[in-house]
Amino acid sequence: MGNREETAMQSREQPGWSPEPVAPGPDPHDVPMSWFNIVPNLPAPLPPARDPEDARGSRLEVQQRIRLDAMRAQDAATDSFLPIPERVRQELAGLGRPTPLLRARALEEYLDTPARIYLKREDVLPTGSFKLNSAVTQAYFAARQGVGTLVTETGAGQWGHAVAWAARRFGLHAIVFWAGVSARQKPGRHTVIEMLGAQVHQSPSELTAPGKALLRDGRHVLGSLGTAIGEAISYAADHPETRYISGSNLPHVLAHQTVIGQEVKTQLDALGETPDTLIACVGGGSNLGGLMGPFLADKAERGDGLLLLGAESAAAPRLTRGEWRYDHADPEGVTPLTKSYTLGRDYELPDTHVGGLRQHSGSSVVGVLRQQGLLDAVAYEEGEAFDTGRVVLRTEGMLIAPESCHAVRAAIEQAVRARETGVAKTIVACVSGNGALDLDGYTARFGGRAAHA
Template identity: 45%
Template sequence: MTIPRDARITLDPEEIPKRWYNLAADLPEPVKPPLNPVTKEVAKPEDFAPIFCKPIIQQEGSMERFIYIPEEVREALISLNRPAPLQRAYRLEKYLKTPAKIYFKREDQSPLGSHKGNTALAQAYYNAESGVHTLTTETGAGQWGTALAMVSNMFDIDTTVFMVKGSYNQKPLRKTLMHLYGAEVYASPSEYTEFGKKILKEHPDTSGSLGIAISEACEIAVNNENTCYALGSVLNHVMLHQTVIGLETMEQMKKAEITPDYMIACVGGGSNFAGFTFPMMAEKIRGRSETEIIAVEPKAAPSLTEGEFRYDYGDTAGLTPLVMMYTLGSEFIPKSIHAGGLRYHGMSPLVSAAYDQNLLTATAYDQPETFEAGCTFAKTEGIVAAPESCHAIKAAIDKALECKSTGEEKTIVFCLSGHGLVDLYGYDQYIAGTLQSSSVDV
């Protein structure tokens, strides 16, 4: 048997990217600067000092096109199974009877279960170098909290995680993983912070939100010495660190002579989407690519497809700087869905700017149809995808079926941002017919 050369495209460890790519350097129109949450004037670097360490603040405002990855971080990326394979979905293609070629980038093979370790490593490294001994953070479905909890052990840092209550109750094994890695985990809103107590008093039955959890984590960072906040998505430095995904993918497509018609990724705050697509977006800006880049969000939190492009807080309490983004409003609390990592009221300023400048398109799906796509993927490729990743799978399937209808042999590449082996409750609900719609009227 001859195995097709594009069945699984791999890179050697020495081919892990040496530099991160910064889209801010190439956008036709620059991102508008963040604003101080109190004065509403353009934020100065010192305005971020209460929550972030100095190297992170420098990267957040950087306009350099490429930033070198510290060797210690680059070597540690190997332990996260980088470089990650690019794989052909032959059995899915056959099942769909489509002439399209479908490839997927395998971020699910990290021991952490998702792409989140790429920025967790970098942030833990820079905070340790800055003398920080404790990191606080939020997490939705738990992938980010798991990643930060694990890599913090590499740098002798303690971690406190505020997990959105809806996911905290739905995904008990995520809590187990974070506890296994040594983190403290609180359901958000919690009694551990003043803001958490305020929300619980006003909304005792709330399922929480990422905006609330961010506020709680920031409150702890502001009020405790040698403690900083680590963010799993949204801000520029997080998008930067995740570009190892797209840089690897570009090299793999070059090796296999793949020219994508579509690049697709799920999007909540923007991290896996940005990491996967920004290097290709640079090619579009330079006129060297006609690839359509598609962001896929849940109908429970449709910030790109239904939100407004304006300044808004990144959290619910208004502790963070205001950023220019597509937003549903910082006080918006989405329905509780299994794709907890996508339950955010706003969108990365860089992703938002790229969307506003027509560098990408966006679509939104209801929860049941994404789980249907996930079940199809599991039956054909044998991989149980994270509920978040099922959004990208759904869009890829839809494009493949369009090709079936038209007869076009297009190439589809999507990001499998994580596995769903601790998200089986959602699949169980879908199979039993009890999974609820996530649509929301905005």
């Protein structure tokens, strides 16, 4: 492509930031007006983040410095609904929201179940996952604040991919610390993130103090979401012109994702359906919070009549085997202490192809739901997840992300139970992402003769 064409395309691709809706823009009338703020609707107070008692300085103060103003304000908000700016609603509409709620009839037939299985299709968003909902939102607020560079971490690469696009959309630069093992598994996604113009660093890296310390000591050398979080925060703290954004875990990210649950509510209402079971995979808890948050009042009313189920990786079994206690979210202790279900920050996560669920601790919000008995949890081995992915491919024709396979696995188990009991349950599972750029994991499982089994 000649230089002139490239310049012309760049100017079309980078409209820069505008606080106003872009005219003529996509009609956002089916996009929710507000985010649902889960924290004030929890059955128990959220345990506050706090500083450890050591001489390394206040982690909480660092957080104040490196975060976007609007995100700090949203985390502190006590209103149940937070208005979504018009420009963000329009962006979400332009990306394809509301996403479809698919009745998975072929899967139901395959299972010979009386259950009705609905899949919330976050995988159809253009970068391949629900992560775009919060990436676009945070990029918008960064541009509004006049921030030029966003620093973040990513586990599976889906968040990094979403941020890379959202940053470009708002004329920002993105720096992404990516759990090394996952980055190496996914050269395709790596290429796409770099094509979008983001800078990618495999974590642990030599670029930051926590990365160097881990490499020097030979700890967590595979990298994980935790190592990448520590490095992204450390990098942002050392570069005051940047701001750090998070892709999960924190109340504001979960709130941004509640467009998912609000849409599901509307879509089920239109079908005359009442859900018996809501299922999401759980890493930092944002697609889970996003799907289930808007149903918390229903859960309070219906108790056991509405099952909320989190599906995690057996390689990082925090909700099923972890302890509810304060811990750092990164191995080097760069983050403040937060209370969640944790395996301990020294826990060396095994090498898996499920990068988005591969972390030692989790969200305090999800932790409270679990601790208060509102959230059930189940853990699956990697092989079980990929086998589920093959079933979904063969029935519905969709290649879903390895993380999402955990949620659908749980939905299948519930549907099989419905077959055994003869009770026609309505089951909703969130398909958090598309698996086309996660083929390494499928290939590791099915490459060769197993594919024909």
